[in-house]
Amino acid sequence: MNTTPGSETRLSRTLTLPSLVLFGLAYLAPLIVLGIFGVIAETTHGTASAAYLVALIAMMFTAHSYGRMAVAHPVAGSAYTYVRRSIEPRTGFLVGWTMLLDYLFLPLVIWLIGGSYLTAQFPGVPIGVWVVLYMLVTTVLNVLGIQVADKANFVLMAFQVLVIVIFVVLCAVAVAGDRGASGLLSVEPFWNSSTQLTAVTAGAAIAAYSFLGFDAITTLTEEAVEPKKNMPRAILLIALIGGAIFVIVSYATQLVHPGGSFPDPDSAASEIALQIGGAFFAAVFLAGLVIAQFASGIAAQASASRLLYAMGRDGTLPKAFFGRLNRKFHTPVLNLLLTGVIGLGGMFMDVATSTSFINFGAFIAFTAVNVSVIFHFFRERRRGVRHSVIAYVVLPVIGAIVSVFLITRLDSNALIVGVSWFCLGVVVLGIITKGFRKAPPTMSDI
Template identity: 65%
Template sequence: MVNSPAPALARTLTLRSVVLFGLAYMTPMIVLGTFGVVADETGGTVPTAYLLALAAMLFTAHSYGRMAAAHPVAGSAYTYVRRAVDSRVGFLVGWATLLDYFFLPMVIWLIGGAYLHAQYPGVPNWVWIVAFIAVTTALNVRGIKTAERVNDLLMVFQILVIGIFVLLSLRHVVSAGGAGALASATPFANGATTATGISAGAALAAYSFLGFDAVTTLTEETLEPERTMPRAILLTALIGGAIFVAVAYTTQLAHPGSHFADSGSAAFEIAKVIGGDLFSSVFLAGLVVAQAASGIAAQASAARLMYAMGRDSVLPRRIFGRVHPRFRTPAFNVLLTGAIGLIALRLDVATSTSFINFGAFTAFTFVNISVIATFVRERRSGTRHGVLSYVVVPAVGAAVDVWLLAHLDGRAITLGLIWLALGVVQLAWLTRLFRKAPPELTLTEDERLPEPV
């Protein structure tokens, strides 16, 4: 009897699909959701913070592109570090990254529930959270193409709301100060601007860019990944950054300074001023849609990271390394991510968010290091790469990421180190007290490039 090949991920996604997926993960409207907080830190110069964050993230995006082209498989930072640096270090990076991938969907669902509960206080918050989880989980189990189609619709509405917000902001500025007021340097620098404030604001703004890296988890479902992935990563970072800077600039023009009744909901305050009650309701709908789109992308990425680690048997392979025979998705991992999201019922946004940045900046740092390690290793074997592309750019990226990591609040660092310590314990068990490498599955070419069904 001939054994049938194991189900594998279907390769169907194009450059457009992957970029839209990354932008949905980034959630373009997050620039408005966090506007008041960043304005407080920067003294009313939010676009400057986003420009600095964009410049910083482009260095790391470049490194992700290099590694995605060299290793066109699922796993993102976990796989890159494992193959370029060391299998044990790769495991710990993957473990740290789980904080980002596990808790980002939770934060997304929590924020979406909070928005809706504020508008409809008669409905318990847990109802909204469970509804978010149920819908995104069902879409992601059904398949990446189904999630992609829904994601496209949600992204169109989200971009439409952002566009209306920008236009209303510009109209408000012109009506108050004339057309000349549209060309102002005040959103970038004012009397309250300080280097410390801009740096702190950039560290916060960097959170908005989490997502350009997540597209690499879709590598095994992308057509021509060696060519498509590097382009998709840079395009996601550039397009997202351009949206952030443009929206921050027009919003800062409409509301100079950093004084709000509540910085946590500053965008609602501005929306009501520039568009009245009707637009503030539309704006709320846009924020909820943004959270739904981002939740789909975040949950899909978390499931695929666990799939890569399960396939390598660093997580139980029979559970995490399986693909649903019909839907060809890592269905158990999707369901597990949804179940973990129920923890949001007992947490607030601040607590759950504190888990995320530690894992993200740890992964960013080591992906940059992986590029340098690739340069050194392949140079010894006779393959030469450009020093600028493989040493200078990733070195700058690593330095920036370490700086961002060091500027996280104490709670984030403490929780991150505790999680990392648990990872060291798991690694010690897998490697018999570090005496052997963590297990890894060697893929055949057919398994790397499955045909869509």
């Protein structure tokens, strides 16, 4: 294996199944369910739990497909690698390029949202200060190595889970105090007299955004212990545990505040936190939201750097920059610094603008992975290897249909930016393949 001074080309396998699940849940940021609760409750006319349940079922199909591909191709790169190996290298490049919308800019959005929370609490401090602090601390932790980031994630996730548990308990106490213990059991958060199926599915499309990132753990495959066994389990557990948290928390919150009318849907959960726990818990709740963004930022930046590393190692991006690992830390330091610099763009953007184009790349990746499983099934069948038709055809077809449906639910700005970025990727692909006459560079053996 060729190496260059100060760099290596092999990642270290140190992540166990619990660590993988923890990283994935940090990426999801479970507290996001409360950050967007008001919007979903308003959309569904007070049945936010139903929306999250539908979204969970939908996401499990795609999680299943990611698991199948992680077994077939236990290397870094996520959907990018799965598509280029199962379908075709040029298609894989375009999927990887489109995913960059999600992976590269998600840390920016996470740090921007965290900065927005802090600026609301401390209006005298410019949001740029908070964004820079988020970026610096997160980048240093990721440069030091996946094990250091893993330990930090454990502490941050522990606090985030603690806030969620306290919130749910306070909701239960408030409901039991008003309506008795029987009030804790109700179908209204799932279906009530105002429920419409179209409203629930519209809410589910919004709720599905909370799951974005469950797939990002596949970019850490080369750092996972026994990846063929642990990666599929981790992916399904992340989607299932995250979805269960979303359903339970939205159920408890919807019991405290039936219906979908709020003075301000964007800050509905903060108002409810103040209602059930007073000023002290409201402050703790705010701290939890800020920390959730920090933990999610660690995982998001780590995954973005690994995707760039995989594409750099292939040569589809300049290898001298993107395909290098630092010899001391065994991490793609240059990629981490690049994602950190991009994250500073959050100082000049607002949340609505920065989030509008991320989902396009994510849902394209979901669709492509489901289709990759189907291609893999028929390719293996030609080689005489038999796989389950249900697991490798039926379930992925359902997952692909759901993902395409989610794409159609994106607003026009997201579609315009997404399609424009895709077209730019076609131009780049044409250049590196000399007019599409040859395939992009193939991943080196590892």
